[in-house]
Amino acid sequence: MTRSPATPLPPPKARRRLRETAALTQAQLAERLGVSRQTVRAWESGRTTPRGRKREAYAKLLTGLAEEAAARRARPALVPEPEGEPATPVPVVVAVGSGPGAVTDAADSLVLPAKPLPGREPAPAREPSSGPATDAPSEPGTAADPASEPASKSEPTSKSKPTSESASAPESAPSEGGLGVRHDPAALTPAQAFDALYEFSAPALVRQTYLLTGRRELARESVERAFQVAWERWPEVARDRDPVGWVRATAYEYALSPWHRFRLRHRHPEPPPADPADRTLLNTLLRLPPPHRRTLVLYDGVGLDLPETAAETEASTPAAANRLLHARETLADRLPELADPRVLHRRLAELASTERLRAARPPAVRLGSERRARILTRAAIAFTVALIGTTALTLRTAPTHYEPPVSPGETVRGVPPRVAPGSLSDEQLELRQKLRDQWQDGPERLTPRLE
Template identity: 55%
Template sequence: MPQSPATPLPSPKERRRLREAKSLSQADIAAKIGVTRETVRSWETGRTAPRGRKREAYVKLLNAGATPSAAKRGPKSRTPARTPARTPAPVAATAPTTGTAPPTQPQPQPLRVTTTAAPPFPGPRDHSPAQAFDALCAYCAPGLVRQTYLLTGRRGLAQESVERAFQLAWQRWPEVAVDRDPAGWVRAAAYEYAMSPWHRFRPGQRHPDALPASAADRAFLDVLLSLPPAQRRTLMLYDGLGLDLPETAAETEASTPATAKRLLHARETVAEQMPELADPEVLHRRLMEVAGAEALRLPKAERVRTGSEYRARFWTRAAIAFTALIVGATALTLRNAPTQYEPPQAPGTAINGVPPRMGPGPLSYEDTTLREKLRAELTTGNPRLTPQLP
């Protein structure tokens, strides 16, 4: 998750420390910036980072002094803010489009966390870091590879994305181990890598991947991949995994109303092309069926740790070599550079008294007479070669 070099962002722990030093709660920060409390929590855990104007506002708010009202509230203002996640009307309107007009007051469908979604990762507390990481990999990798395949439609890219996400998690394991949701941290990293627009320029991604064996699965995958990336990810998190709307908004770095609109448009597009999937429960089961029908290679925890350590060593050595190259080039430049000022050569000056260089002029009368005489005489034959007495 790249960060803009124009606006330096403190580390996740420093963000939380600055917020607490100003006696502000996560709800206060969210209200001032215009995001949800879950988004602020995601920023402070390092799972995601703000971007654009929200990043600038967040940094400015952290660096600014505490407001008097916030200082008076103190710890009592840390009550979680009410989120409108339970009552967005667009999310409830999931009925298929028919010829009859919809009711004026549709009953909102309660947002639910499906029972098929995996519970939060328990995280063994008494194990070594390697054992805890292996447990996290074995717990999350099977479902995460299938979810990434539905987002990209490419088996190789899905496997590579999950492996790179776990490598990044192992590099930042002290941060991931204390996160409230390590599985969500890895999931967000895998989704970000899988849906990066730069993959389209890779030579291996120019050719289409093998289609599913079932015609129904192919049709459903085509409809799913026709959605914009933001809607596709929102649909996967909410209807596929069963996350709540605030959690989906926090993971996609969007506000709750924007996430609800994305979900509504995604459902409408799917229901328009496949009316039998208008019911969210049917859509959820269909997502799980298509994801489970593919045989995908799972990353091995030991291989992921070895690959992560190898990549860290490689880039560290590359950085050291590049730094040494810069130092050597600088030293060579200083060694060969002149040690004193050498004034430039003065431009040439004109010399007086020398006539300008000219071409041949007109012939005089004597020259003309001589030329005519030479032309009148013979130029060949014996008379020209025989000497004559004067």
């Protein structure tokens, strides 16, 4: 018996974009599907996936939202606006140095390099902006149109066709931040694909995590732990539209876990940066609340746009914007020269680049993941065997019937009291006879008789 294929769904970020493009809240979408708001939030963050009828209803609803978005994009081209009415300004959300294909300078080490992953075409670079949102009007159908951006990201990317130039390009050694050669994903083994992803993104992720924690060892440990989890779930990560984002979210969650404060190795502070300016910037970052710090690093450091930042931090877009503005205001109060987002982006990259943060080699990470999986599997088997043995021993030695305990004996001194009536004395016999012979004062007694 074979299982029927599940209804395809767009990636979590595309689901969130489609909902926000249709101006629907999570509560409204949950009411349409007959689920709770927490369920929709988990679907959009990628923590859970709908199944059965809910999956079909969710996919049908997202398809309808995508068609509505496409119809809205095509409507201005078919129906021109009446003359004399100015175009309504649309807020444009563009991040500084964002986009997987953005080329940055040498100091910009937070953004992943412009070289694409194996088998992926580089996305066109977006123009930088000075803030999270501007009020400049945009033409319909352009890249800044918020209605066209979600639909374009929800469509599956076409497979890159091999060209003669790429086929004849000589292989080069992989650099620190990216891959030096493009491979055919069909010819890569799972281990080779994992190693390529690790070499491409691990150095930048270690620098980003260092800005979140201020600890070099914890940054390396968080990234290695995230890649170990990715290797354990490699089929899921390999099919993900953004595997780097999957690993980044796992590394950030591990790095910002509050349980690290109870570890002995993390109770003592590490030496701060040597430069006083870098030390002041790092101390100011660490004073921010963890959600604000993570939002600032994702938007101004990594270069994600506001909806993607909100989706990765599991917050609404207005909440992510408020966190970003609050974090920028706090940095500007302490360091006024960082009020410009471009300067802030450059300073974050310089702060992360000054530290010597090296990640482990990919084979060591894979072996560590497999060793950890073996230890957990053996521990689970041992616990199960111990539980079965304890249950069998209990059933074997437990009594089958109840036997009341025998009361302990007591020593009796002297003559024991009479516990039962014995023979009557002469006085008792005389009194009994008197009661039988004489009537007592009061009404006549009734004696029941059989008729």
